Amino acid sequence: MSVITVFKFQGELDPWRAAKLLNMVKMDDKWVTSFVSKYSRNEVVINYYYYEDMEDGIKKVFDENESMEIVSYLKQNGKTRILKRVYCFINTMMKTLEVYTGVEAKLDEILSILEDSLKMKFTRAVLKSEELQNIYSQHSNELKQVMFKNVEGLFYEILRGNHLESNMKFNKYMENFSEFLRVISFRPKIKFLNGNNRYQVTLNGDKGTLRFSSPNGEFDFRPRIEIRQLTFLIAATLGFLG
Incomplete structure (x- = not known):
């Protein structure tokens, strides 16, 4: 977690209702779990799960030689995909959505699911x-x-x-x-x-x-x-x- 993208929304949103609407939403091989934070009752904790090609994921972490050895070993054991998670937080008091990634393609995926499920629009928190x-x-x-x-x-x-x-x-x-x-x-x-x-x-x-x-x-x-x-x-x- 080194980049967080902040969005804003308008209107009222009940955290308990939001958590209920989002929990266990599925789309192809992606899904969401959500619940109201026990530390802040205005905050909905959202976990976005997806699979990433194992070879692509390992190449992001290891150099070419190491990644080839690791990929070869894992494929021999039947592993071809890695389960990944992106943390998100909706704060109904601040009217913000935080997504713990800066990858545009992943942001688009997550926003599509959240906006469809909650029937609301999220826009970037742009600062002058x-x-x-x-x-x-x-x-x-x-x-x-x-x-x-x-x-x-x-x-x-x-x-x-x-x-x-x-x-x-x-x-x-x-x-x-x-x-x-x-x-x-x-x-x-x-x-x-x-x-x-x-x-x-x-x-x-x-x-x-x-x-x-x-x-x-x-x-x-x-x-x-x-x-x-x-x-x-x-x-x-x-x-x-x-």
Whole structure:
């Protein structure tokens, strides 16, 4: 889990009814299970299951030589597919849907099932430049990287550094090109469950995605209490909360 795509919806949605409608929905060799979270009664936990070709899945993890050996061994034992799962969360208070993937094809599959089952529309939580500025200025311990889009004919302009909010070049860019700010990477100012406060979050305003990374290049699963706070920042900034 390194990328989360955030969607929004309009209207009222009862979490218990949503969980009932979604639980055990099936489509070909894909299916959904769902239930209301015992930690947050406004949250529906959704598990989306699907099969992936074993060879394709293993090649994503191992190098070519290792993957060939593993695939050969598993095929000899009758294994050709891998069961995969994507976590999703609907929060009826924030009016958000979080899908724990950034793969467009998989997002399309999941949205199709959820929208058909719940009879409602989910749209990307897109953030404007002003909204990105609000998030890093109020909810960041350190701004690490930013991306401006289509500045002076360049499709992308990326600035990196420590505490960019105090960086002269960045501030100059904000004076001249603030409306082109589309992506920010920052260390979030949230409550951490186990003290790991060194990771950074990259928020893409165009895609509505949260990408997680840490200084050593590795990233472990983050507790829901932390992810929920980050989604709350987006929901509050966009005015989803009634």
